Amino acid sequence: MDAKELIARRVAQEIRPGMLVNLGIGLPSLVAAFVPAGLGVFFQAENGVIGLGAPPPEGMEDAHLTDAGGGFVSAVPGAASIDSAMSFGLIRGGHLDMTVLGGLQVDEAGQLANWKVPGAMVPGMGGAMDLVTGAARVVVAMQHAAKGQSKIVPFCTLPLTALRRVDLIVTDLAVIEPTAAGLLLRERAPGVAVEAILAATEAALIVTGDIPEMRLG
Amino acid sequence: MDAKELIARRVAQEIRPGMLVNLGIGLPSLVAAFVPAGLGVFFQAENGVIGLGAPPPEGMEDAHLTDAGGGFVSAVPGAASIDSAMSFGLIRGGHLDMTVLGGLQVDEAGQLANWKVPGAMVPGMGGAMDLVTGAARVVVAMQHAAKGQSKIVPFCTLPLTALRRVDLIVTDLAVIEPTAAGLLLRERAPGVAVEAILAATEAALIVTGDIPEMRLG
Amino acid sequence: MKGALTPEAAAERIPDGARVMIGGFVAVGSPLRLIDALVARGARGLTVIANDTARPGLGIGKLISAGCVARVIASHIGLNPDTQRGLNEGRIAVDLVPQGTLVERIRAGGMGLGGVLTPTGLGTEIAAGKQILEIEGRSYLLELPLRADFALIGAWQADHVGNLIYEFTAQNFNPVMALAADTVIAEPESIVPVGVIPPDAVRTPGVLVDHLLVRAR
Amino acid sequence: MKGALTPEAAAERIPDGARVMIGGFVAVGSPLRLIDALVARGARGLTVIANDTARPGLGIGKLISAGCVARVIASHIGLNPDTQRGLNEGRIAVDLVPQGTLVERIRAGGMGLGGVLTPTGLGTEIAAGKQILEIEGRSYLLELPLRADFALIGAWQADHVGNLIYEFTAQNFNPVMALAADTVIAEPESIVPVGVIPPDAVRTPGVLVDHLLVRAR
Numbered sequence: 001m002d003a004k005e006l007i008a009r010r011v012a013q014e015i016r017p018g019m020l021v022n023l024g025i026g027l028p029s030l031v032a033a034f035v036p037a038g039l040g041v042f043f044q045a046e047n048g049v050i051g052l053g054a055p056p057p058e059g060m061e062d063a064h065l066t067d068a069g070g071g072f073v074s075a076v077p078g079a080a081s082i083d084s085a086m087s088f089g090l091i092r093g094g095h096l097d098m099t100v101l102g103g104l105q106v107d108e109a110g111q112l113a114n115w116k117v118p119g120a121m122v123p124g125m126g127g128a129m130d131l132v133t134g135a136a137r138v139v140v141a142m143q144h145a146a147k148g149q150s151k152i153v154p155f156c157t158l159p160l161t162a163l164r165r166v167d168l169i170v171t172d173l174a175v176i177e178p179t180a181a182g183l184l185l186r187e188r189a190p191g192v193a194v195e196a197i198l199a200a201t202e203a204a205l206i207v208t209g210d211i212p213e214m215r216l217g
Numbered sequence: 218m219d220a221k222e223l224i225a226r227r228v229a230q231e232i233r234p235g236m237l238v239n240l241g242i243g244l245p246s247l248v249a250a251f252v253p254a255g256l257g258v259f260f261q262a263e264n265g266v267i268g269l270g271a272p273p274p275e276g277m278e279d280a281h282l283t284d285a286g287g288g289f290v291s292a293v294p295g296a297a298s299i300d301s302a303m304s305f306g307l308i309r310g311g312h313l314d315m316t317v318l319g320g321l322q323v324d325e326a327g328q329l330a331n332w333k334v335p336g337a338m339v340p341g342m343g344g345a346m347d348l349v350t351g352a353a354r355v356v357v358a359m360q361h362a363a364k365g366q367s368k369i370v371p372f373c374t375l376p377l378t379a380l381r382r383v384d385l386i387v388t389d390l391a392v393i394e395p396t397a398a399g400l401l402l403r404e405r406a407p408g409v410a411v412e413a414i415l416a417a418t419e420a421a422l423i424v425t426g427d428i429p430e431m432r433l434g
Numbered sequence: 435m436k437g438a439l440t441p442e443a444a445a446e447r448i449p450d451g452a453r454v455m456i457g458g459f460v461a462v463g464s465p466l467r468l469i470d471a472l473v474a475r476g477a478r479g480l481t482v483i484a485n486d487t488a489r490p491g492l493g494i495g496k497l498i499s500a501g502c503v504a505r506v507i508a509s510h511i512g513l514n515p516d517t518q519r520g521l522n523e524g525r526i527a528v529d530l531v532p533q534g535t536l537v538e539r540i541r542a543g544g545m546g547l548g549g550v551l552t553p554t555g556l557g558t559e560i561a562a563g564k565q566i567l568e569i570e571g572r573s574y575l576l577e578l579p580l581r582a583d584f585a586l587i588g589a590w591q592a593d594h595v596g597n598l599i600y601e602f603t604a605q606n607f608n609p610v611m612a613l614a615a616d617t618v619i620a621e622p623e624s625i626v627p628v629g630v631i632p633p634d635a636v637r638t639p640g641v642l643v644d645h646l647l648v649r650a651r
Numbered sequence: 652m653k654g655a656l657t658p659e660a661a662a663e664r665i666p667d668g669a670r671v672m673i674g675g676f677v678a679v680g681s682p683l684r685l686i687d688a689l690v691a692r693g694a695r696g697l698t699v700i701a702n703d704t705a706r707p708g709l710g711i712g713k714l715i716s717a718g719c720v721a722r723v724i725a726s727h728i729g730l731n732p733d734t735q736r737g738l739n740e741g742r743i744a745v746d747l748v749p750q751g752t753l754v755e756r757i758r759a760g761g762m763g764l765g766g767v768l769t770p771t772g773l774g775t776e777i778a779a780g781k782q783i784l785e786i787e788g789r790s791y792l793l794e795l796p797l798r799a800d801f802a803l804i805g806a807w808q809a810d811h812v813g814n815l816i817y818e819f820t821a822q823n824f825n826p827v828m829a830l831a832a833d834t835v836i837a838e839p840e841s842i843v844p845v846g847v848i849p850p851d852a853v854r855t856p857g858v859l860v861d862h863l864l865v866r867a868r
Contacts, residue, residue: 018435018436020641042641044641045820046750047676047677047679047820047823048676048819048820048821048822048823049633049819049820050639050641051633062818062819063679063821064679064680064807064817064818064819064820064821065818065819065820065821066676066677066679066820068676069677070676070677070678070679070706070730075633075819077628077629078593078594078595078597078628078629078640079633080597080633080636080639080640080641081633081634081636081817081818081819081820081822082639082822083817083822083823083824083825083826083827083854084676084702084750084754084822084823084824084827085754085755085758085826085827086639087751087754088545088750088751088754088755089541089544089545089546089613089751090545090639090641090642091751092545092546092547092751092769092770092771093544093545093546093613094546095613095641095642121729121735122728122729122735122738122745122747123727123728123729123730124703124725124726124727124728124729124747125726125727125747125749125750125777126703126726126727126729126749126750127726127749127750127751128749129749129751129752129771129772129775129777130749130750130751130752130771133770133771133772133773134546134751134770134771159775159776160774160775160776161775162771162772162773162774162775163773163774163775235652235653237858257812259858261858262603263533264459264460264462264603264606265459265602265603265604265605265606266602266603266850267856267858268850279601279602280462280604281462281463281590281600281601281602281603281604282601282602282603283459283460283462283603285459285460286460287459287460287461287462287489287513292602292850294845294846295810295811295812295814295845295846295857296850297814297850297853297856297857297858298600298601298602298603298605298850298851298853299605299856300600300605300606300607300608300609300610300637301459301485301533301537301605301606301607301610302537302538302541302609302610303856304534304537305533305534305537305538305762306534306758306761306762306763306830307762307856307858307859308534309534309552309553309554309762309763309764310761310762310763310830311763312830312858312859338512338518339511339512339518339521339528339530340510340511340512340513341486341508341509341510341511341512341530342509342510342530342532342533342560343486343509343510343512343533344509344532344533344534345532346532346534346535346554346555346558346560347532347533347534347535347554350553350554350555350556351534351553351554351763376558376559377557377558377559378558379554379555379556379557379558380556380557380558538764542768546769546770547755547767547768547769547791548768548769548770548784548786548789548791549768549784549786549791550764551759551764551765551766551768552763552764552765553763553765567765567766567793569765569766569793569795570795572765574764574765574766576784576786578786578787599851600851601851602850602851633819634816634817634818634819634852635851635852
């Protein structure tokens with residue numbers, strides 16, 4: 001199983017029946033494939049649909065039905081089209097049960113940076129600031145390190161996305177829960193030792209008791 | 218012609234092609250009958266329709282299509298249903314070209330009171346405060362006097378509806394334009410002398426030159 | 435969506451003293467069977483947030499006449515002498531709010547905004563005690579968000595996942611109220627299978643609705 | 652509605668230096684023929700207010716690549732390296748705004764509200780220099796309304812009085828932008844007689860639309 005699939009499969013375990021969930025573009029969008037049908041989960045795309053579905057059959061793409069990255073999608077039965085005002089009203093108003101976002105850095109305070117690398121890359125925050133501020137639960141799905149550098153750091157050096165402490169970090173090495181006391185190591189990837197996680201993590205992790213392997217469903 | 222019809226006919230002359238117009242309940246609602254079809258005018262009812270039409274034929278009333286007073290209406294071809302947020306967004310955002318409202322008092326500053334008689338009657342402002350604040354043009358349609366008391370007064374003794382100076386007052390005796398300099402007498406009702414208007418008006422009126430009779434179309 | 439409720443079961447869930455938003459405009463678009471069930475239960479001490487209190491014997495007017503209501507937050511009570519009498523006799527507290535301000539305060543409460551900055555009400559008695567902000571050379575009243583324990587929504591049609599559509603002027607306050615309460619109960623005139631209401635027709639997404647009222651017998 | 656315009660006539664009306672809102676999300680729902688006409692005219696110095704700048708060769712991306720744009724107010728520019736390059740080289744000023752804040756600022760501009768009170772952006776670099784209000788124990792950023800000289804709206808269908816409907820995720824920013832500009836030009840994919848779009852289906856009332864683009868040849 002490659003790293004991205006591992007992360008997506010683990011994040012999928014966080015999704016409960018009946019939730020309204022927003023998946024960011026890139027890695028987070030892979031999560032949908034691992035959520036069982038019949039859970040009654042609706043995926044929201046912030047560009048304007050509740051009930052995002054899998055890509056349509058070849059030749060049946062609708063130019064007016066895309067995800068937030070501009071890719072063709074379909075809509076599940078019971079879907080609803082919404083405009084951007086309603087879309088972000090749902091997000092900011094706490095109606096979104098969970099958002100899954102990529103990250104550039106998360107720090108020991110559980111704060112996320114994911115929209116700007118000053119001097120190098122300024123993609124913009126898109127909906128990320130609203131999502132992290134407003135969603136009931138924020139899950140960061142990302143590789144543990146980039147270019148050999150840990151993305152879990154003592155203190156974010158990149159511009160913050162929001163003040164809010166995110167609820168969970170899922171990487172290819174570990175599941176980490178930010179708390180008021182610091183970053184709790186909750187689970188390790190299959191076959192990965194706690195020592196390997198600590199060695200790969202620039203931030204301090206709190207390790208108590210036995211750390212189980214990830215639940216992958 | 219009775220007083221109310223006279224007022225309604227005169228107000229109808231203020232309506233230009235293509236306008237979006239809100240008519241208050243009671244006397245102002247009579248205006249619609251005197252606006253020629255083909256002007257491309259749309260009437261808005263603040264409870265949620267653009268394109269309010271005449272009452273429906275007997276037996277064809279729809280319980281879900283009423284004016285702001287709760288009376289059965291119809292919708293003209295090209296009508297649009299809107300919710301209260303859009304309805305008042307149109308009003309407050311200056312998209313409404315004209316509102317016609319009843320009044321309890323208008324004073325020499327052109328300010329209107331029409332929602333409360335302390336200690337006697339507290340119906341509430343409904344949409345009136347938003348309408349007077351937001352509409353591009355505010356026309357007050359009312360009897361000149363009530364119970365022998367002039368409704369055009371030096372200074373409103375009843376609670377104000379808004380700070381905004383209304384644009385025109387049409388009564389059964391006169392057409393009066395509030396200006397920065399005061400209340401200008403613009404027209405007199407057919408057969409009514411300027412002296413009779415002055416005698417019936419508690420507020421000071423500015424009278425310059427010849428005052429023509431009302432245009433009734 | 436968590437399932438369907440009988441009117442009796444819905445009324446049992448709404449405790450005495452609850453804060454309840456009720457859609458409708460002079461009872462057009464109001465959830466009439468839910469109101470009847472609250473009266474039948476003998477509810478007491480409710481705070482009702484609604485556009486108006488309709489008329490005696492009609493819609494919210496029934497709650498007023500039956501003594502269920504301790505406080506009303508509304509834009510207009512002029513059509514209901516029982517509300518007026520309750521106010522005069524000190525049995526019912528009435529907060530009058532301009533209609534456009536009321537709908538926007540509810541929307542702010544539902545969409546996670548801190549308040550509403552509106553020119554409506556400036557210079558009138560409803561501005562008393564409220565903060566005024568000067569923004570880009572204009573003045574605005576700061577009006578606070580409104581939320582409720584329950585929103586009781588009248589709709590024309592629902593599907594099995596709770597998507598709602600409305601007809602004509604029966605929409606009014608219902609869509610914003612569906613955003614602004616801890617528990618949302620919708621009373622549709624019919625309930626249809628998923629797929630009957632197309633995504634582009636949905637006005638209130640089912641993810642906002644906690645319960646539908648069972649179909650009328 | 653004041654009539655239909657050819658793309659060329661529309662582009663002639665939009666002067667160099669104009670402030671232009673353009674609907675769409677990665678060009679889905681963007682008015683593509685209007686954009687092409689602005690490029691063909693050689694427009695210069697435009698301020699573009701939009702969710703994003705699409706991709707090179709697509710939608711708003713064409714305006715960027717052709718050098719029509721001096722300033723961008725958007726939530727995301729990450730898919731368009733030409734915008735990034737323009738920013739880095741100082742040819743294009745870019746104001747990044749969180750997506751939910753952007754749509755709400757436009758709505759406020761269109762609906763006569765003094766600003767937006769949002770928790771989004773608190774504690775991040777976009778809060779710099781902005782007023783923070785404490786309301787009922789929580790903090791909110793005060794974000795200012797946005798308006799434009801022109802709004803260029805992409806729609807699926809219009810009727811002869813300018814009522815608009817949208818399809819799926821092509822709705823996005825179009826409905827709010829139709830409220831917030833001095834002149835609104837809508838580019839529908841088809842234009843149908845009055846009565847074809849039922850009142851309850853209308854998403855943007857025709858009273859907001861100044862001009863439709865003539866049908867594609």
